[in-house]
Amino acid sequence: MAFGDHAYTRVVRGLKVTLPLVALVLLSTMFLISRKVDPTAAIALSDQAFRDRISGSQLSDPQYDGNTNTGKSMTVTAQSARPDPDVDGKTYGQVVNAVINLDSGEVMTITADTGIVDEEQDLAVLSGNVHLITTDGYDFKTSQLTSLLSKVEGESAGQVTGFGPPGTLEAGKMFVKTNETTGKVELLFTQGVHLVYTKQKDE
Amino acid sequence: QDTNAESGTTIAFGDRQQDTSAPIDVTSKQLAIDEESNTALFTGDVVVIQDTMTLYAPWVKVFYNDEQSDIQSMKATGGVTIIQNEEAAEAEEADYDLQNEVMVMTGDVLVTQKLSAIAADKMTIKLDDGTALMTGRVKTLLRTGGSSKKDDE
Numbered sequence: 001m002a003f004g005d006h007a008y009t010r011v012v013r014g015l016k017v018t019l020p021l022v023a024l025v026l027l028s029t030m031f032l033i034s035r036k037v038d039p040t041a042a043i044a045l046s047d048q049a050f051r052d053r054i055s056g057s058q059l060s061d062p063q064y065d066g067n068t069n070t071g072k073s074m075t076v077t078a079q080s081a082r083p084d085p086d087v088d089g090k091t092y093g094q095v096v097n098a099v100i101n102l103d104s105g106e107v108m109t110i111t112a113d114t115g116i117v118d119e120e121q122d123l124a125v126l127s128g129n130v131h132l133i134t135t136d137g138y139d140f141k142t143s144q145l146t147s148l149l150s151k152v153e154g155e156s157a158g159q160v161t162g163f164g165p166p167g168t169l170e171a172g173k174m175f176v177k178t179n180e181t182t183g184k185v186e187l188l189f190t191q192g193v194h195l196v197y198t199k200q201k202d203e
Numbered sequence: 204q205d206t207n208a209e210s211g212t213t214i215a216f217g218d219r220q221q222d223t224s225a226p227i228d229v230t231s232k233q234l235a236i237d238e239e240s241n242t243a244l245f246t247g248d249v250v251v252i253q254d255t256m257t258l259y260a261p262w263v264k265v266f267y268n269d270e271q272s273d274i275q276s277m278k279a280t281g282g283v284t285i286i287q288n289e290e291a292a293e294a295e296e297a298d299y300d301l302q303n304e305v306m307v308m309t310g311d312v313l314v315t316q317k318l319s320a321i322a323a324d325k326m327t328i329k330l331d332d333g334t335a336l337m338t339g340r341v342k343t344l345l346r347t348g349g350s351s352k353k354d355d356e
Contacts, residue, residue, distance in 0.1 A: 166274060195230075196226055
């Protein structure tokens, strides 16, 4: 019988020693085999994507406000624009909208697919479906319009079609000018003009 | 010397059906539109066509009414030629008043018709009934057959 009693107590006495040892071993190795968590690699972004973000420096809803020397205010807004990385003062815009307030209270609105504003050269180039509308009813379309920023002066690159209050108009080229003496805005069409006046029947 | 300017010769000119509310077709080299003063200045080989009438001039200024929806009048200078059907009228200047349907030509007016040509200082064409009043040193030049289309004295 003696052996039986002794075996049980010896086993229990052995376990009392080995079990904590095993627990200790387990605890100490847990940190060794756990997955590496590297706090420095926090954002999973490739360097290229990061570099694009910086060079693009995309602006949304940018707005350019300027006054022409004859006091006519001009506001150019775009859906998105980004500055030229190596030429400062030069901005490329998408879906551009330029609003020019004329002295007489009339407003001239010019919209285009793309626009380049270069303050250094005092130049804005609007291209792609350029659409010029004035509040007193003139509505012209052309492919490209180049204009100064400091005053209301510009010219179309080529053919202009559209209509004014009196009738429909086609011309080879259009100039927008501010008359030096009167300060009024004048539209000059050259290289062949064809205009058809149709009398308003409702008279 | 014909002193009484009003007593002139009334001739038939143009076509009774001249519709002064017909669309007006203008072609020219250049066109300047002034935003506020309701005018449009055509320069360089200007051709104005309305219904049966064609006007040629180097300089034509068009005056709109205030809403710019309609033309009130036109002024052509620098040597104007008006052709209507087979008749032609030349003068220094022409003023076309669309509202009253009257065209006044002034300065060395010369009207060439089939058989004769009439010169005068002034010609007032009433477009609605196709008559024209020639006033001021009215002279009728008869064609002696076989002459060229335009007698350049």
